[in-house]
Amino acid sequence: MKNRSNLVAASGKSRREFLRNGATFAAAGLAGGLSGFPFINRLPVRAQDAPLKFWQFYAPGGQVKPQVEWFEKTVADWNATHDQKVELEFIPNKEYINGPKLATAFASGDGPDIFIISPGDFLRYYNGGVLQDLTPYIDEKARADFPESVLANRMVDGKIFGLPMEVEPMAMFYSIKAFEDAGLNENDVPKTWDELLELGKKLTTPERYGLLFQTAPGYYQNFTWYPFLWQGGGEFQNAEGKSAFDSPATVQALKLWQDAVNSGAAPRQVLGNGANDSVANLASGYCAIQNVGIWAISQLKNNAKDFPYGVFRLPTPANGKYVTVGGGWAFVANSKGKNPEAAGQFCAWALASMDQGSIDRVASWCTEAKSDMPPRDSALKAREAAFSEGIIGQFAKEIHPGTRAEPRVPPEVYKIISDAVQQAMLGGADPQATATTASQRLDAYLASYSGAPIL
């Protein structure tokens, strides 16, 4: 019978040698695994023929079936004609927007090859160096098909890093029944902020709020508040890159939302997925007027088709100018993905080619899958009839012409503005003091900011 010493000796090595070699082997393994501690070397498998992962949140079983079908068809069409395949991966909405899914994926070096982002998230990914330049894949004619204002917040130094699928202007949707019950009709829609507040109070009942703004903190709340800031001439940053937040325009915009809540006309909480959910809030009877975007048309068409509603453009302050905000998601490619070249080509093929298929795809997304304004002139022309009638026609004629693109801001700027809106609207803080404090925080941050321009 051999003991351990004998076994070691039989291999021709002493115990001490065995331990030393073992330690060296372990150290080599550790060094190979952890290069540049604490940065963990991931050595991702970059198999060129593995399908590209396309992350988005339009999952089967979602609110609007045609949207899922549009994504599936887009990928199927690409896969039928290209060697490099693309595969859809559906991420739950709350995991995707403000959730940990994308953040942890990129932090671990395993981000998707293709994904969709809103302007609010653009700088985070651009400054992180993961957005592929899509310019080489878009020909001049196709580029000219996108109005400059639509591409501006996805561009840096003249290069395009994101291709918009849609333009989503904000407006006010109202319940015709609530208006009729209060003895009102479409001629009574408010034109000014004062009229909006008065109407909101008039439409408020023990069971229903007169008007509704987003109440939960987040990118979406900021997005919906910006037009009220702009209408009075306000900005959060001036041409010199310093804070412009401490202004009368900011104060009056904060005060409008605060007054709406304090008067009892607007709720402190919203239903469903938030104030972007017109079915849970407007169609359910929770409110009579809802501040929501153009996508509500398809939400209501698909989930509350018998609900009668109307739309009016955002009212303006005294001496103010009409302006609304236009959001929308964009396709982007991961420059550190498996095959950035193919990912970039996919984005351009899908949304920014002069092929009829690409134009129809954009038009179909904006009219059949969703109810959005198209980001391309050719797509608008392709569905001219659809954009000339009904509620979407009203958007095209009255609401969309005053659209300003959603700003792109770093997360820190978003948080400062979000805190100001929350404190004034729900915390009851003095709007002037809130604007001043937020402006000081903005100045402190902007002084040290380095990255692509904030727009």
Place this chain on the structure above:
Amino acid sequence: MSTSVRPKTKFRHSRLSARNREWIAGYLFVLPDALGLLVFLGLPMLLSLVLGLYDVDGFGAYRFVGMANYTKMMRDPLFWQSAKVTALYALMLVPLLYVCGLSLALLVQKTNRFNGVIRSMFFAPHMVSLIVVALVWQFLVVDKIGVLSRLTPALGLGGISFLGDPDYALFTVVAVSVWFLMGYYMLIFLGGLQDIPAMYYEAATMDGAGPIAKFWYITLPLLKPTSFFVIMISMVAAVAGSQAFDIIWVMTGGGPANSTSVLIVYIYQQAFSFGAFGYAAAMASILVISLMAMTGLMFLLTRGGRFSYE
């Protein structure tokens, strides 16, 4: 060789005493768990401490910044606001859980056919997913149309917004947390109550002691080890936010106006919403160190959780 022919048992007896063998066996039993804790808790905690010294952009770039994240923390008003909210949350949650858990345990401590069902009912919320709990409560307290919101005008409280008003949101979150957790603490107290020998109560009855005297002079002092455990565990849960996070994230997202933004929510926001992993790690390290200091202090005050009668 001599070792190969020596009987195995004799070999062992000659090397290890019975006490040492028991000692080794004990540690071998603990080893798998200890290894798990080391790999999945100890190592990440250590890495988190190191990560706090880096500026991490969330896309693979790491830059050593020394104590910069910690100095930023000291000047960050939202960090202090979150620390204050965390302290308030813990100060409300721990005593309420203690009182509710103990009250329920006293209520159902006698073993009979009804108490079995009632105990299960009190424990039932703990069996439900926290996300479901938060969603259901959010629906119950929603402005104007929630079941509880409809009751408040009848009680003369006007139209209270339980989750939309910074003055009430934290109380609402605490109430939901207590509702969810009290059944679990009831079980722990039940275990403690059943350990108290019945003869003490019999002797007290013969001496003419009433229920309050029995509770005050027998139950409460003999429950000290259980109380210590409950207070420590609930305090760690409250400060670390192990349950609070899910409830708060679903019900309020840290709002309104940061009024429910406990530290763990702020840390989560910094890491996953803003991609500031280094700063989040630094805050997490401070949170862990504070927790260790608090538990250490409690152990010190109670001499390691030992009490005079033990």
